[in-house]
Amino acid sequence: MIVLGIESSCDETAVALVKDKKEVLSSIVASQIDVHKEFGGVVPEVASRIHIENISYCIQAALKEANCTMEDVDAVAVTKGPGLIGCLHVGVQAAKTLAFAYHKPLVPVHHLAAHIYANELVVDMHFPLLALVVSGGNTELVYMKDETSFEILGETQDDAIGEAYDKVARVLGLGYPGGPKIDKMAKEGKPVYELAKPKTQGRYDFSFSGLKSSVLQFTKRMERQNQTYDLNDLACSFQECALEEIFSRIKTALDDHPEIRHFVVGGGVSANSRLREKIEELKKEYPEIIFTVPPMSCCTDNASMIAVAGTIAYESGRRADETLTGDASWPIQ
């Protein structure tokens, strides 16, 4: 079956056509990152206005590139949440219009679930499965007993990891988005500076706010004492600390759940080269488990993952009618 997916929960307006969960017929992403650079982040009014400007063009381009018409599409899937409410509305409205004009089933999709399902594009997922979703707005460890059940084992208690990268980058004067820059600088540095170790109560929970403050206090202290420091070393010290927080929790979860067969990653921060390196190390430690880090085109916000998630949800019987609305804090399903 061919599913048309629409994503507009935050930065990106995206439309994709995917056949049978595996074959991406087209994937169009209109990024707002240049607009956001100017503001240092996502400005919702700007974001929703640009989504409106982009959405029709993206739908048209996705159909054209896939060499399809709406007649060939079997279902329309759309991100219902979570996200910025004004932005979600744009995608949901477009999906509803398409579904009812062309008499196609309408399938609402959860953004976080879609990041996990994106792995289906490159590999068959095996359950029970452990998924790590790391992005500007998410840091979650999710346990899936089977294809359609989700249990959030752990989540960030304060900042998302991508947000911590962005804020630290801003403190260091590196600009937005901060992740790729810190990653690059860290490669040239050594983890020589001692930063605050994150503290959390939950066994699988994350915290990055204390670490962020620790970097800030470090730079202030150095300035006060008229001392210089190496930016690359500071970037490296921060990155090692942040990723240690993630990987110690992954190991705990894998050790506590020996039945896990597959570990997958989703979200934009999986572009991080050090994170990918550390997953290679994990592979050696847990030879029984399959490890998948999908290519970057699947990790950042896109609509092929929405189409894949839509296919799976469609097969499990999920449908929506004309009352569908965006839900900024929709729980995962």
Next chain:
Amino acid sequence: MKIEIHSLSETQAFAQKLAKLCVDQPLLITLDGDLGAGKTTWTKAFGKALGVKNTINSPTFTILKSYKQGDGKPLHHIDAYRLEGASQDLGFEDCFDEGITVIEWSSFIEDQLPEDRLSLSFEEGMDENRVITMEAHGEKSAKILEGYHD
């Protein structure tokens, strides 16, 4: 009024004390202070004291996160950090009709906020030391401040 805080548990105690006075009142609280000053930490403790069950974490990315207090009324948590330089009306006024709204980096959306609010400004000292300046800017907030005793 100035409140001195030396540890996380004192932050929590202060948030709890204030929460007791705010229960069942529509109210706006603004939080200002540098990155890492403890605004989200304070909101977590405040929300917990109001009976919020879900994890309260940073709303920086999604700008607004809404929760349910113990009595069912909403607690809105807004972070205007990414809104620096945005001058459009972003439609937050719906939040002010019911429940309690806490706004971090409120100065970035100053012109969109009602005047009557309790403002907390966080000054960072060494380690966990903070000085919080609490001020009322209207009738409702003045009443809450009157009820607060250190």
